[in-house]
Amino acid sequence: MQEIKKRNIRDGNDLSEKNKEQLVENDKIIRDPGQPSCKKNLSLRVFSRMVVISSLLIVVYFSTKEEKIKIFARQTDILVGKGEILECSSEYLKDVDKYEGCFPKECKRFVTDKVISIRETEELLTIAQKELQLKSSTEGITTVEFSNNLNVYQITKEKIKYAIVHHFGVEPSKIYMARPALLSAIKPISHKKTSTTFNNYWDPRTDNDLHKSFHYTAVLYLGDYDKDFRGGRFVFVDKKANKTIEPRKSRLSMFTSGSENRYYIERVTSGIKYSLTFYFTCDKQFNV
Structure with a gap:
């Protein structure tokens, strides 16, 4: 053991x-x-x-990235009026300073859905489609000068002029409509197309640089973003954050034409975007 x-x-x-x-x-x-x-x-x-x-x-x-792009006017919103006051560019001020009574009270951009009626816009759209039918290309942007004596056009033109007079503090007798008033139709572009076959509408630009007689710009949209077409939003190029306008039928955008309102248009990816652009001048010799 x-x-x-x-x-x-x-x-x-x-x-x-x-x-x-x-x-x-x-x-x-x-x-x-x-x-x-x-x-x-x-x-x-x-x-x-x-x-x-x-x-x-x-x-x-x-x-x-999202913070650098802000929606200034959404398609789903019905805007009585929305504006933003800007510092005028020195070149623009120097130019308009020559014309007494046409100097802006403030350089700005302004958007409203209450100046032009839906009925008026639909009439203009019908005219636009007929005007562009024969001249329209299969892809890209097509523009034609709108020179029409129809009553709806004359009413629209006067309404827009007096909207600019009101919001920018201009004397009615000192501002004139300049040529051309442009009808535009933008269609999607295939990747096979080269940049020589269409206008690069997505490149930033300033209207006063395109033509020194342009002092005020107004864009009337004849269709709805994300319904009649996709893409094609209007983008103001700002230092801190770009401001985007989503087109809405009858929406009117107005702005001073200097470099304070540099802009571009996004590429249209589907459908057709129709718009009507008016240019106004302080120089009487460019009066239509």
């Missing part, structure tokens, strides 16, 4: 020594970065951190 007890004690001691050795070996594996299992754990941790950092960077990038 004593012999059995001695043997058990000896075997127990041997087991204890083996357990100690195993614990020491395990501790070496954990502490030794050269072991394969440790390398795998480190790789997983590094990869996880990279994924988290990348995700944060993507969120920050797109959040910043």
Whole structure:
């Protein structure tokens, strides 16, 4: 019996020594970065951190991008009037300063859905479609001069003129409609087309740079963004954040034509966008 007890004690001691050795070996594996299992754990941790950092960077990038484009006038809103006062460009002020009574009270942009009626707009759209039918290209932008003596056109022209007179503080007898009044139809462009076959309407521009006689610009939209066409939004190019106008049938946009209102039009991706653009001048010799 004593012999059995001695043997058990000896075997127990041997087991204890083996357990100690195993614990020491395990501790070496954990502490030794050269072991394969440790390398795998480190790789997983590094990869996880990279994924988290990348995700944060993507969120920050797109959040910043969205902040740089602001909707100034949504298609779904019916605006009695919405404006923004701007600092006039020095070139524009120098030009209009020559014409007494035509100097703007404030350089600005103004949008309203209450000047031209839906009925008047639909009549103008019918005329526009007929005018552009024979001249319209299959792709890109087509513009024709609107020289029409129809009653609806004359009424529309006078309403827009007096809207500019009211909102910009101009004397009615000192502002004139300049040529041309433009009907525009914009269709999607295939990737096969080259830039030499159409006007690059998506390039930023200033109306007063296009023609020095242009001092006030008005755009009347004859269709609805995201219904009659997609794309084709009007974008004012500003330093802090671009301001976007989403076209709405009968929506009228008016603005001073200097570089304070530099703009471009987004590419139309489907449907046809119809609009009518009027230019007004302080220089009587350019009166239509």
